[in-house]
Amino acid sequence: MAEFSQKRGRQRDEVLGSTVDFLLANARLVLGVGGAAVLGIATLAVKRLIDRATSPRDEDDAKGDTTSLEESWKELTLLKATPRLQPRTPPAALSQPASLPTPVVPSAPEGPSGTEPHPSPQPSSPAPLCLTFQEKLLAFERDHMTVPEAHVTLAKQLAGDIALELQAYLRNKFPDLPFGALVPSGPLYDGFHAGTTDRVRLLVPLVLEEGLWNLVPGVDTVARDPRCWAVRRTQLEFHPRGSSPWDRFLVGGYLSSRVLLELLRKALASSVNWPAIGSLLGCLVRPSVASEELLLDVQHERLELTIAVLLAVTGADAEDRPLLAWPLEGLAGNLWLQDLYPAESARLRALDEGDAGTRRRLLRLLCGMCHGHPALRRLDRSHLTQVVLRLGEEAADWAEAALGERFLQALESLVDSLERASLPCHFNPAVNLLGSLREEDIDDIGYALYSSLQAPEWLF
Structure with a gap:
């Protein structure tokens, strides 16, 4: 009887093993290597549970039932602990054209002498679209602020x-x-x-x-x-x-x-x-x-x-x-x-009319960017207006083509002010507009802006 049980167990193991191999082989095609690894953990853990539940219990096995089941549940919980493997784009790649992997085409077997192998069809893919920061900025303005x-x-x-x-x-x-x-x-x-x-x-x-x-x-x-x-x-x-x-x-x-x-x-x-x-x-x-x-x-x-x-x-x-x-x-x-709002708006309007500039447009973009960011939301229009006013009287080129450059300069100016915890009012230098913010808020805003300067597209 014991010999019959062992034979039946070996047959069941062979069937389950073949099923696991089949699942993992197809999982690699559908889910990729990361997904197949997660599926393999789950499948093997379930297989062990089935083995322990259906196998005949002898005296030695009965003593270790509790430990074995506990180990099996620990293996199943790997599904919750194992993160999904998703491709992540490095920050530098956001400003560079995306390079697509070259498809691997299997080589055709050599035919008889005097015949040439048929060429394999090459899949065609559209060229990746690479936008400059200025173009991304204008797209954000068109799609979210109009x-x-x-x-x-x-x-x-x-x-x-x-x-x-x-x-x-x-x-x-x-x-x-x-x-x-x-x-x-x-x-x-x-x-x-x-x-x-x-x-x-x-x-x-x-x-x-x-x-x-x-x-x-x-x-x-x-x-x-x-x-x-x-x-x-x-x-x-x-x-x-x-x-x-x-x-x-x-x-x-x-x-x-x-x-x-x-x-x-x-x-x-x-x-x-x-x-x-x-x-x-x-x-x-x-x-x-x-x-x-x-x-x-x-x-x-x-x-x-x-x-x-x-x-x-x-x-x-x-x-x-x-x-x-x-x-x-x-x-x-x-x-x-x-x-301060009447004086701020009047000064911005006067500066823009003097050179047909885009200072108010820059202010709109900064306000829209900060409103959609959880940390930068603490910067109100008054803070951003003071930065644009200071930059508006220092920078010379305020044509539309320089909007992206002025935007990055405004972020750098904000980071510099936050590092010093000082943003003097344009109309009353004795007023520090950052004085109403807590030290923790200033640190959070400064860190968010400093990180965004590495890849400013993330702000959108």
Whole structure:
């Protein structure tokens, strides 16, 4: 009986062995060497499980059942631990033409004397397409950053309608507060938007009385913040508190941006009937309660839009210096942040018109590139604008043919600024625009940019 069992086991092993050989031979053709190796591990492990399950058990085998099965499951788990072997393109190959392997054609056997072997057909393959970095940059701009004019028109129309509805609400809700006319603005209106992800700026101006308010630089306050300004109430001996409707928002003799910001935040989140407004405009409007900024998310069947509602101080000083209520921390919480966007956009426009350059186009590409990258997303438009402004006044050639070169120079300038953790403001060198970023964020951004310089195509 034992002899019969051994004979039957040998026959079963031969059948399983032939099956394994057949599977592995065909796997090499279909899956390649890496796939065949993984399949071989699985097949052999399953074969051992079948052997142990169907073989007659003697006393010695019964003692080692637990250990043998445990070893078999460990072999099966190699499938999970073994990574898939996929071809990876080295970074240098991204900027070089891809070299295709030469197909191996088996040589035909020699025929009888006087006859020539028939030539084997040579497979024809198209020549690999090798694009320059400039061409890849333009392709990224064409495929990912071109917004149909109809979408731009629709976005402006929705922003304008929402501005009118919000203005009517503020005048009805706060009839004693002299809010100015709400004006949409931003990259979408200035012609250098980076896709539909750019926010529309909706300014809510606070009209302050002439002679009752004065601007104090942030460095002269306890906050010592050069980015900000304080709005101080003056002429109290002739116009005591209560003479201005804005006096009820004073904190320590200064107009508090924080108090006004909270007032408008509560109104947008709980008082405005956004469902009715959205139904009237044919879209869905919802305030973003998760953000510290005042944001409205607009969803239309053709596009999605984000509107940033910005409280702005106007008419308080002879100088044209717009100030925004911004969620600042610490001692600067009641101060007003200087709005650099109008000056930045005006300067870029003037530089481009002076030499028909492409500075605003470069800014659009940088914004689109950073928005799609998980680490570079922390760089906002203000950071990138300052880099383009500095480069825009230093470099001489701003023709379209030099766009790729200017793009790489902008990345190098960013890396240099991040290494020093310093990005001075073009209009106020005392302001370090990287000062609001954490050290960990600066390291992550710098590493991502430094790595991308080796193969900038990865950014797209």
